[in-house]
Amino acid sequence: MKLFYLPGACQIGIHAxxxxxxxxxxxxxxxxxxTPEFEAYLQINPKGKVPALIRDDGSLLTExxxxxxxxxxxxxxxxxxxxxxxxxxxxxxMLEHLVSTVHMQGYTRARRPEKFAPSESEHAAVKAQGxxxxxAGLDRAERQxxxxxxxxxxxxxxxFALFYLEHWSVLNGIGSLGxxxxxxxxxxxxxxxxxxxxxxxLIN
Ligand SMILES: N[C@@H](CCC(=O)N[C@@H](CS)C(=O)NCC(=O)O)C(=O)O
Numbered sequence: 001m002k003l004f005y006l007p008g009a010c011q012i013g014i015h016a017x018x019x020x021x022x023x024x025x026x027x028x029x030x031x032x033x034x035t036p037e038f039e040a041y042l043q044i045n046p047k048g049k050v051p052a053l054i055r056d057d058g059s060l061l062t063e064x065x066x067x068x069x070x071x072x073x074x075x076x077x078x079x080x081x082x083x084x085x086x087x088x089x090x091x092x093x094m095l096e097h098l099v100s101t102v103h104m105q106g107y108t109r110a111r112r113p114e115k116f117a118p119s120e121s122e123h124a125a126v127k128a129q130g131x132x133x134x135x136a137g138l139d140r141a142e143r144q145x146x147x148x149x150x151x152x153x154x155x156x157x158x159x160f161a162l163f164y165l166e167h168w169s170v171l172n173g174i175g176s177l178g179x180x181x182x183x184x185x186x187x188x189x190x191x192x193x194x195x196x197x198x199x200x201x202l203i204n
Contacts, residue, residue, distance in 0.1 A: 004030040004045065004052040007201045008171070010103060011051035013164035014067050016188060017157065019197035021075050027200070064099045065092070068157040080157050091156045094144065098161040102137030106130050107165065110174055135175045138165070142178035149187060163188045167198070 003018060005011045005027055018025045030050050031037035038048065045052040045060060053061045053070075061067050069092070072080035082088050109116055109130025113123040141162050144151050151158045166185035169175045177185065188194055 001056055002026040002028055002054040004028055004041075004050050004054075005201050006030055006032065006050050009050050010064060010099075010164050012167060012198045012201065013160040014051045014053070014064065014071070015197045015201065016163055016194045017068060017071055017080070017160040019193040020160075020191070021071060021078055021080075022193065023075070064161065065095050068095060068160060072157045079154060082152075082154075082156070087152070091152060091158045094141075094151055094158040095161050098137065098141070098158065098165060102134055102165055103161075106133030106135075106137055107168060107174065110134055111172070131175060134165075134169075138169065138175050138177060138181055141165075141184075142180050145180035145184055147180065150184070159184070159188070 001018070001023075003011060003015060003025060005015060006029070015027065030045070030052065031041040033048060042048050044054075045062060047062055049062065051062070051064055051067055053067050055061060055070075061070055069081065072078070076083075081091055107130065109126050111130070113126035113130070114120075117123060117126045141151065150156065151162060162181070163185060166177055166181050167189070169177055170185060
């Protein structure tokens with residue numbers, strides 16, 4: 001398997017998940033729009049985004065929640081998604097919310113307001129709106145953790161979506177983590193396999 005990445009982008013959640021699962025995988029740098037390498041990357045992933053996973057049969061898988069579900073289901077011994085339907089849908093509900101709303105609607109507005117409003121005069125308002133969505137998501141995660149080690153009773157794929165958002169908050173000073181989220185982030189970051197994987201993106 002091969003994971004395409006942009007250093008420090010949201011695929012760090014998938015990268016951490018792969019490291020935690022512990023089976024061999026490769027990584028390769030993707031390309032950003034408006035660079036000479038981007039055309040070649042579009043041949044691999046026509047969406048031009050990360051994460052993108054090339055599976056062992058050569059097929060491409062995109063979209064964070066789908067890649068995470070695929071990795072959980074194809075490694076059932078790791079118990080990263082509950083096997084009962086109620087447990088499964090609750091984990092997916094949280095995962096989807098973290099990626100589609102907290103990241104895409106919140107963090108992206110706060111960091112890249114130009115994606116939502118071409119006029120610079122609107123950027124401050126877009127950023128403020130993004131920060132509000134992002135912080136509300138972190139606060140919701142804090143309430144969900146509620147003294148536990150993980151979002152649910154056991155570590156699940158939803159924890160890896162929360163991890164990249166927490167990591168961005170810590171690194172970039174966007175939003176603030178409550179004590180449960182801070183401990184959740186630090187618990188994953190303290191794992192050598194995960195820290196090495198995420199840090200390797202910066203030196204490859
Ligand atoms: N819906 C996609 C979103 C992926 C996404 O927006 N990834 C960002 C990185 S965090 C990206 O590829 N950005 C590069 C760009 O927009 O040019 C998913 O869930 O995987």
